[in-house]
Amino acid sequence: MNILIPHYWLLEHLETKVVPKKLQEYLSLCGPTVEQIRKVEGEPIYDIEVTTNRVDSMSVRGIAREAAAILPEFAVKATLAPLKLIKVSSKRDLGIKIENNPKLCKRILAIKLENVKLEPSPKWLQKRLVQVGQRPLNNAIDITNYAMWELGHPMHVFDWDRLREKTIVVREAKKGETLVTLDGKKYKLLGGEVVFDNGKGEIIDLPGIMGTKNTVVTDKTKNVLLWIESVEAVKIRQAAMGLGIRSQAAVLNEKQVDPELGEEAMLRGVELFKQLTEAKEGSKLVDIYPKRAAIKTTLVPKKLISVYLGVEMKNERIKTIWEHLGCEVKGEKVKGEERFVVTPPSWRASDLMVAEDYVEEVARIYGYHNLPSKLPVTAIPDNPSGDNFVLEAKVKQCLADWGWQEIYTYSMVSEELAGLSGYPVKSHLKIKNPLTSEWVYMRRSLIPSHLEVIEQNKSQKQVAIFEMANVYQPQKGGLPKEELQLVAVTNGDFKVLKGVLEALLERLFLKEKEWKIEPIEEGKAPFGPNQTGQVWSNRTCLGYLGRVGKTTQATYALQILVGPLIKIARTCPAYIPVRNLPPVIEDMTFTLPEKTYVGEVMKRVRAVSRLIEKVELTKVYRQNYTFRVTYRAEKKSLAYKEIKPVRKKIAAVLEKEYFASLVGKI
């Protein structure tokens, strides 16, 4: 959360001569980050990011406190100015019955102020509110915002006369109750929100978040009830999130504003009311504070500081840092071990809880920039995980080197894309709170996303893309199975895609006979029927390839399971001695019936004789297929007459098994 603080306002709480640029640098190094210094009407305004655990810093005074602890570390004089507060002298009764529920509300402060003169705030106050991003309304409302900005505790002002029943009951809302907030918006409550009731069942405030229209000040207001409460932070958060009201009050109150701050803020509010609205005290200051929160004292072993910082610090130095931040510190020695007993100030009580929290305070004020920078010299672990990231990278690099462009598409897909995955939309993991209808399901196939990319890149004549990413298979009662897939898609030549698979497997040192492709007639969506091949290695399915999509331009995809592929991959080949004997190379042309799987034919040829080393497809003309057969024997040169019977056998086998007729004579 960010807060805007004008430099001159800060100086009312911080006695220092520091220039804004330096204050920005020093605060950012040791405390909250000053993201920028804005110039508004020539005056520097700090835009400061305060972390959610430091709601105590969400005010002018809170930043002044931090600065007073940090600046002296940079040899810049700075002290926190004392807070001058008025006293309330009235002894009159408040005249309002308050029924608190201490479980819901830790503290209530209230005072009646009479004869309030409502008008626009004076220029100086309006200017400050505008500079910090608040809209001035009238003096009564502006005072509450001003005091909150200055001291960090939200407060509220009721129209005294509109509180007809003169009763305020703190209770939890029932589901379905409604209220209208001061900005005129109607809310149906979810139940459990802390509300104020007028004793007759009517809600008259949504405390700590926003006032309601029925009790807020109007143009006609004469008397007001100035009010501060400390509702349980968890309750504020539930209500503010549930109803979607992110007022500044809610943003602060949900992070446990220190109830101790309430009194200071209240007195500042009264002072401003007297000053700006000519109000008179109408009652004493009521303070319902059933139980002060216990402040936890922590033991911090001195050793812990050197363990975390890696430097030895003097006890006095450590003590001073904590004391500058408002802590009480005692040093002691127990069984030869030095340690500190530290009690935080009330405004840090919910943030400084364990010894490590105190170590952080010492470290940051000492300055992280003052610590040396060293590489760890401890033992290098030797228990790698099962994934082979090196081979995965090699596979990707191969494809890129062979001319394929890697893409990254979103894991989340639209209903339409999910429907094209080959799995029913229902069998996809669904996002409960999608950002757009484009991203609703966790995909089960990358192919639809890739077809979309091809469609988007129509201007490119030919596209060859690939991606390695997870698909998500829902599992009953558990996390989905995340399966890493390699998918390559092209609208070019199928043979090039197939060649990539062959080359890839060769690159991973798999022998040709160690894998095969089986045509699947019924297809495997999104691969079409009669156009799908399943890739096998032994009994492991490595994936699929074939034609995909419904576009008129043929598109082909390869989908490989990375896990099984990596498992069978080798890092080196099994070397075969190089043969110096010359091979005999011959071509044979066959006429094959239509729709003959030529790969199977070639495999069959290869199996005819041990003398056959290699079979290649060199030419196709209509149904005529020319195969180049390489013959080679292991220990001698082959003679023509030794090949003839093999050639005869090839022709015979193909004729018998594939109805193939040889073109020409043997």
Added chain:
Amino acid sequence: MREKIMNIKNEALAQIMGAAGKEELERIRQDYLGRRGKVNQILKNMASLNEEEKREMGRLVNEAKVAMVQALEREGKQAGAKGEGWLDVTWPGKKPTMGRLHPISQAIEEIARIFERLGFYRVRYPEVDWDWYVFESLNMPPGHPARDEWETFFIEAPKNARLGEMVLSTHTSNGQVREMERARKPPIRMLNIAKCYRRQQDVTHTAMFHQFEGLVIDKGINIQHLKGTLDYFARKFYGAGAKSRIRPFMFKFTEPSFEVDFSCTNCGGRGCRFCKSGWHEVGGAGMVHPNVLRAGGVDPERYTGFAFGWGVERVYTLKPGLKLDDIRLLYGNNLEFLGQF
């Protein structure tokens, strides 16, 4: 005599036309026009002729010489084009088909290599994970305001009694407790690079993005080691002059917590239009919170550790000279864009 001159001339011209390079042309020139060349031989033989014949023959020899010199000159110029001695190096090259790794893959590989040298090993953990690993074991109980920082996607699935709701992991920190469970015992030097998801999409955020998370746990690990590791990464990833710095921040799963800045590669840290302060914020880091160590079964009395987790996109777009100011382009899959990387 006349015939002889004509023969020599024709013979020379034929040889010149058929010459295969400058060297051969030079040899031909020597043969015919050199001091002891064929032309001079003829001139020597002219002594026996009468004046008229001498004038006539002299004219013929001269014509032959001029023709030869011109031919030599012409062929000499062209010899380079035909011969071995000349190569047109300005001819447009024929490129192999160039594919490319996606910039995110390139960045991931570079990051992994840098940390590998420091003994970090890579791991892989679920992208779809339980609330326990993503938040609760990291010291963020359900409903805690600190969770607001992470705009979380929830999955429609039954809650697990022990581990809570199923979510898309908003950061790679879900690997912290998982890695402690896997490794059982320090030392741990994990590098978890994975896809993460947050419910936001703008110039600097994409709903799907990548983070890399380092986790080091051992005896005696302190803030100096974190600083050393960050500086090492900055120098290797951005160049020798790059520096890192840490500033106070708050994460529930680290104590102390830091925001990490790298010095601007554009101005070298002096401050420029691009960085404003000389630094670029890249992400978070911190000393592992004792509660997180406990959640992972590691004894915080004996071990300490540090962790950091940053966006791959973020650190990549700060590379000097890249000038990529809209990270959505990385996932737009415009092939003309990707073809530049």
